Amino acid sequence: MSSRVEILNDGGYRSDGRRQYELRDIDIDLSQQGTADGCCTITHGLTQVLVTVFGPKEAKMRSQTLHDRAVINVEMNVLPFSTGERRRRARADRRILELAATIKSTFEPVVQTTLYPRSQIDIFVQVLQQDGGLLHACINATTLALISAGIPMTDFVCAVSGGVHSTSPLLDLTTLEENDLPHMTVAVMPRTGKVTLVALETRLHVDRFADIFRLAGDAGQALHKEMKRAVKSRATRLVGAMETGMKPPMGGADAFERDVVMEDKMSF
Amino acid sequence: MHKRAPAFCSAARPGASGFCTRCLFRRARMPRPASPSIPEKEFLYSSLKQSLRLDGRNLLEMRAPTLTFGPELGWVECALGKTRVIAQVDAKMVKPPPERPLEGIISIHSELSPMASSEYDSGRPSDEEVTITRMLDKVLRRSDVVDKESLCVLAGQRVWHLRLTIHCLADAGNMLDCACLAGVVALRHFRRPEVEVVGDEVTIHHPSERAPVPLSMHHTPYCLTFAYFPETSILPVLDPSHLEETLSAGLLSIALNAQRELCVVQKAGGVPLAPDEILRIVGIAVDKAKELDKTVEERLKEDWAGRTVEVR
Numbered sequence: 050m051s052s053r054v055e056i057l058n059d060g061g062y063r064s065d066g067r068r069q070y071e072l073r074d075i076d077i078d079l080s081q082q083g084t085a086d087g088c089c090t091i092t093h094g095l096t097q098v099l100v101t102v103f104g105p106k107e108a109k110m111r112s113q114t115l116h117d118r119a120v121i122n123v124e125m126n127v128l129p130f131s132t133g134e135r136r137r138r139a140r141a142d143r144r145i146l147e148l149a150a151t152i153k154s155t156f157e158p159v160v161q162t163t164l165y166p167r168s169q170i171d172i173f174v175q176v177l178q179q180d181g182g183l184l185h186a187c188i189n190a191t192t193l194a195l196i197s198a199g200i201p202m203t204d205f206v207c208a209v210s211g212g213v214h215s216t217s218p219l220l221d222l223t224t225l226e227e228n229d230l231p232h233m234t235v236a237v238m239p240r241t242g243k244v245t246l247v248a249l250e251t252r253l254h255v256d257r258f259a260d261i262f263r264l265a266g267d268a269g270q271a272l273h274k275e276m277k278r279a280v281k282s283r284a285t286r287l288v289g290a291m292e293t294g295m296k297p298p299m300g301g302a303d304a305f306e307r308d309v310v311m312e313d314k315m316s317f
Numbered sequence: 318m319h320k321r322a323p324a325f326c327s328a329a330r331p332g333a334s335g336f337c338t339r340c341l342f343r344r345a346r347m348p349r350p351a352s353p354s355i356p357e358k359e360f361l362y363s364s365l366k367q368s369l370r371l372d373g374r375n376l377l378e379m380r381a382p383t384l385t386f387g388p389e390l391g392w393v394e395c396a397l398g399k400t401r402v403i404a405q406v407d408a409k410m411v412k413p414p415p416e417r418p419l420e421g422i423i424s425i426h427s428e429l430s431p432m433a434s435s436e437y438d439s440g441r442p443s444d445e446e447v448t449i450t451r452m453l454d455k456v457l458r459r460s461d462v463v464d465k466e467s468l469c470v471l472a473g474q475r476v477w478h479l480r481l482t483i484h485c486l487a488d489a490g491n492m493l494d495c496a497c498l499a500g501v502v503a504l505r506h507f508r509r510p511e512v513e514v515v516g517d518e519v520t521i522h523h524p525s526e527r528a529p530v531p532l533s534m535h536h537t538p539y540c541l542t543f544a545y546f547p548e549t550s551i552l553p554v555l556d557p558s559h560l561e562e563t564l565s566a567g568l569l570s571i572a573l574n575a576q577r578e579l580c581v582v583q584k585a586g587g588v589p590l591a592p593d594e595i596l597r598i599v600g601i602a603v604d605k606a607k608e609l610d611k612t613v614e615e616r617l618k619e620d621w622a623g624r625t626v627e628v629r
Binding site: 147153158241246266 | 596
């Protein structure tokens with residue numbers, strides 16, 4: 050069925066026209082969503098994930114609080130229209146619970162939870178569309194949402210998926226490729242170059258593993274640049290907006306002029 | 318007051334005094350298991366720093382697995398030290414689902430009751446429980462251990478449904494590896510009745526009539542878990558005991574077969590590791606899996622030699 054599609058053709062192109070090591074288009078949107086303290090919508094090709102972060106705030110359940118650090122709570126929801134065939138998944142689906150647990154344990158050592166004792170950080174992950182690389186999109190979105198919430202972290206966490214087609218490694222797989230190839234997700238912390246997460250679920254020879262593993266690590270570094278750029282541009286915008294708002298009040302004829310200046314500056 | 322039995326009262330609505338506000342069932346003080354004491358912790362860390370383990374093993378030494386086979390085929394008890402797991406396989410004939418008419422069905426049921434350890438609650442599955450069940454599913458089902466097409470008897474009409482039940486009896490650390498080993502050995506040990514198809518007629522021969530046939534298996538994966546500790550001077554430890562597991566700062570589970578094929582590599586969070594370190598651990602796991610494979614094969618052969626299969 051699906052194996053009729055050529056994964057990698059003789060010219061070195063993949064089914065969606067990418068090269069072997071080419072990542073899909075990344076779109077990062079850090080704009081405000083409702084009352085969330087931080088949020089991020091990330092789009093890797095046709096995979097789209099929205100993460101909202103609430104907190105740090107006082108913990109809801111007293112029994113769950115820790116006296117020396119904050120508790121991270123991850124809830125994940127896969128929307129029924131996110132895949133090709135529409136189907137409603139139970140919230141207690143083991144696969145989703147596992148993904149949520151993976152996200153939680155990935156971020157626990159990275160977020161400086163000790164700064165917020167007896168409190169709670171809620172992370173809500175909504176999967177809007179999926180086309181392969183679900184875990185890596187969720188992790189990247191969570192990193193950015195935590196950053197936009199202003200929660201101190203020791204480093205970014207950048208995740209990329211990789212696979213291998215006979216002997217040639219590929220990066221950032223789509224569903225089509227994931228169904229046919231052995232694949233894995235690797236999350237790196239770019240500053241130290243260390244790996245926080247490795248998830249391989251399909252059979253793969255040890256020798257091939259090392260290739261993809263190193264490649265995905267390097268791709269994580271490239272992704273880091275993109276993520277950092279998004280954070281910086283968002284921060285510059287916010288600072289810009291703050292500057293215009295904080296201009297010292299001027300009287301008389303200047304007041305009229307100020308309005309014009311503000312409008313100029315507000316149109317980004 | 319709600320009418321459900323107290324055991325099913327979620328007790329998630331505790332009042333100020335710890336009583337469930339709906340049924341006045343007093344919630345047992347379950348949520349947080351007692352953590353090891355500070356001296357215990359210091360002692361473990363300082364001894365590990367000198368490459369000593371509390372049970373006298375080397376850092377990269379597994380507890381030798383003890384495999385006990387039951388009178389039936391496909392009944393295995395596996396013990397790693399005091400961790401004990403029973404795995405049992407049974408097969409029945411069913412009609413396949415229309416979307417997969419040519420494949421047999423394998424289902425895995427894992428039972429983690431509070432009997433294994435007081436940390437397992439009988440209510441909502443905890444994070445560890447989800448991890449264990451999902452890992453069993455990935456290692457034993459998704460990595461294509463059993464050839465599913467060989468379980469098909471009559472396309473679209475009759476296939477074998479294999480049911481693997483895993484009972485965790487005692488948790489003294491590293492339940493996951495023990496459960497995976499028990500599961501995979503049970504599948505190797507199991508033999509299904511011989512069937513005969515004439516036209517649309519399916520005859521199942523009783524084991525006493527015709528010798529039952531072993532399952533056709535693609536490979537035999539073994540799961541190995543390494544524990545990491547917060548202090549970087551401590552080297553990783555294979556097959557962590559319960560205390561080591563609770564005091565660890567991250568686990569790396571690798572499932573692979575003796576043919577050097579990785580099936581699952583799972584490192585979810587925990588201390589970040591250098592890429593070279595992970596590749597080194599994978600290399601160690603390759604050797605360990607080969608050793609484990611040898612012992613398992615020997616035990617299976619021994620058991621089979623001691624069995625008399627009556628064929629009239």
